[in-house]
Amino acid sequence: MSNLRIGWIGLGKMGIPMAKNLIEKGFSLVVYNRTKEKSAELVELGAKLADSVAELSAEVNIVISMISDDDALKSTALGDAGVLQNAKPGTIFIDMSTVSPKASAEVAEKADEYDIPYLRAPVSGSTVVAAAALLTIFASGPRKAYETSTPLFEVMGKALFHVGEGEEARYLKLTLNMMVGTTAAMVGEALVFGEKGGMDWNQMIEIIDASVVASPLVNYKTEALKQRDFAPAFTASQMGKDFDLALDTARQNDTPIPLTSQIRQNWSAMKAQGMGEQYFFAYVTLLEKLAGIEQ
Ligand SMILES: NC(=O)c1ccc[n+]([C@@H]2O[C@H](COP(=O)([O-])OP(=O)(O)OC[C@H]3O[C@@H](n4cnc5c(N)ncnc54)[C@H](OP(=O)(O)O)[C@@H]3O)[C@@H](O)[C@H]2O)c1
Numbered sequence: 001m002s003n004l005r006i007g008w009i010g011l012g013k014m015g016i017p018m019a020k021n022l023i024e025k026g027f028s029l030v031v032y033n034r035t036k037e038k039s040a041e042l043v044e045l046g047a048k049l050a051d052s053v054a055e056l057s058a059e060v061n062i063v064i065s066m067i068s069d070d071d072a073l074k075s076t077a078l079g080d081a082g083v084l085q086n087a088k089p090g091t092i093f094i095d096m097s098t099v100s101p102k103a104s105a106e107v108a109e110k111a112d113e114y115d116i117p118y119l120r121a122p123v124s125g126s127t128v129v130a131a132a133a134l135l136t137i138f139a140s141g142p143r144k145a146y147e148t149s150t151p152l153f154e155v156m157g158k159a160l161f162h163v164g165e166g167e168e169a170r171y172l173k174l175t176l177n178m179m180v181g182t183t184a185a186m187v188g189e190a191l192v193f194g195e196k197g198g199m200d201w202n203q204m205i206e207i208i209d210a211s212v213v214a215s216p217l218v219n220y221k222t223e224a225l226k227q228r229d230f231a232p233a234f235t236a237s238q239m240g241k242d243f244d245l246a247l248d249t250a251r252q253n254d255t256p257i258p259l260t261s262q263i264r265q266n267w268s269a270m271k272a273q274g275m276g277e278q279y280f281f282a283y284v285t286l287l288e289k290l291a292g293i294e295q
Contacts, residue, residue, distance in 0.1 A: 005030070006152065007060035009053060009076055009083075010067035010097070011038045013233065014123070017131035018066060018096070018156050023047060025155045032056045057086040062149065064094045069241055070103035077107045089115040092145045094152075096121045096137075098177065100245045101167035102252070108141075108166070117145035122173035123157065127233040134158045140169035174249065177242040178260050181280065183217050184239075185263045188284035191225075192291050202226050221281055228295075230282040237276040240267030 004027065008019045011033040019042055023029055029047040033039045036049075043049050050056035053076055057063055063083050065076055073095055077083045083093050084107075093116050095107070104120050111118035119141035129135055135157035139146050146162045153160045163169050187208075194204045208214055209222045224230070243264040250257045270276055270286050278285075288295065 004028075004062055004148075004152070005060045007032070007050070007056040007063040008042075008047070009033070009056065009063065009065040010072075011042060012066070012068070013127050014096075014130050015066040016041060017127060018135075019047070020045060020131075021133045021155050022152060027152070027155070030056050030059055052081065053083060054081050054086040057083045057091070058088070060091065061088075062092045062094065062152070063087060064096060064152070066096045068097065070099050070245075073097055073099045073103055073107060078110055084110050084114045084116050087114070087116055090117070092117045092119065092149060094119040094121050094139075094145075094149055096123055098122050098173050098242055098245070099170065100174075101170040101249055104167050104170050117142045119145050119149060120167065120169040121149075121153070122169055124173070124176050125157075130156070137161070138163050138169050138172050140164040140166060171249070174242060174246040177239070178246050178257070180217060181239045181243060181267075182259055182263055183215065184281050184283045185266065187218060187221070187225075188281075188287050191284050192287040192293065195288070195293055196291060224279075224281065225284075228285075230279040230285070232277055232279045234280055235277050236267050236270040236280045236282065239280040240264065240271065240276075243267060 006022060006027055006029050008029050008031045011019065011031060019029060019031060023045045030050050031039050031042045031047045032050045032053055039049050067073060067076060087093065093111060108118050119139050121137055121139035124136040125134060133156055136159040137153045137157040138161040140163050143162060150160065163172055191204065205222055205225050209219055243260055246257060246260055247264060266283060266286060273286060275282060275286060
């Protein structure tokens with residue numbers, strides 16, 4: 001474990017708590033973030049700052065990225081300045097972002113050419129869950145690389161799975177987010193309907209919480225909904241991005257996903273209403289507006 005030198009790319013809302021957990025458990029980290037200032041907290045904790053992806057990749061034996069989307073993954077992994085070209089052969093590259101199977105497969109093809117074992121290891125859980133090191137991590141890619149990387153996953157998460165050798169983890173992550181986003185839409189719609197009928201907000205949420213329709217996700221959101229606390233751990237724009245990834249993938253392989261398609265419209269509506277950077281569970285407030293409910 002002590003001979004694992006880790007390069008961490010992407011210090012956003014998720015990257016910071018995940019990288020912090022590794023440092024706190026004694027791993028040696030080199031970090032890089034496109035916006036340099038966001039590295040300060042990690043550098044204070046002892047991480048070494050790299051000036052570029054290339055510099056970082058040449059120095060370590062495992063590179064982890066936690067970045068926004070397909071474009072971020074492709075610009076980080078590919079090209080002359082990317083991870084694959086600059087890492088030593090045999091360096092493991094783990095991308096933990098939520099991206100499309102298509103973009104991921106492009107990276108996989110290049111990784112093979114450079115002899116870089118490539119793991120797709122997206123996560124399920126919020127920023128709070130990441131900080132508590134309780135993420136669910138599901139990886140696909142070479143099993144040997146997964147086994148080497150397991151001590152790192154154990155530091156960041158509580159439930160770990162190896163789900164295949166190819167893009168399986170990408171599909172699984174989008175599957176889960178389709179369900180999470182659809183839950184926010186379903187709960188939002190039901191709450192607005194109840195409000196229109198004169199139900200007390202808190203009591204309505206308490207009863208939903210105690211009923212058979214409450215899932216662990218609904219239970220987990222209860223307090224925030226009662227407080228109308230929509231602090232943006234994962235934004236409506238980010239959920240829109242994940243719905244697009246699912247819709248594009250489904251179009252390519254002829255899978256009808258009508259609910260995902262319909263709910264996608266309202267992530268756009270939230271963006272158009274200036275609510276794109278709000279928490280995705282603020283979906284309910286969009287419907288309140290449409291229903292003429294004043295807060
Ligand atoms: N937030 C959640 O609750 C959550 C949960 C599970 C999974 N995820 C997924 O995890 C990933 C990261 O999410 P996040 O919430 O941490 O996002 P975030 O706060 O928006 O951070 C995004 C990170 O990606 C970097 N980045 C964006 N575009 C880039 C590019 N073209 N080249 C290089 N770096 C780029 C950003 O750098 P700058 O600082 O320079 O902008 C930043 O470090 C996303 O794929 C998201 O869908 C998020």
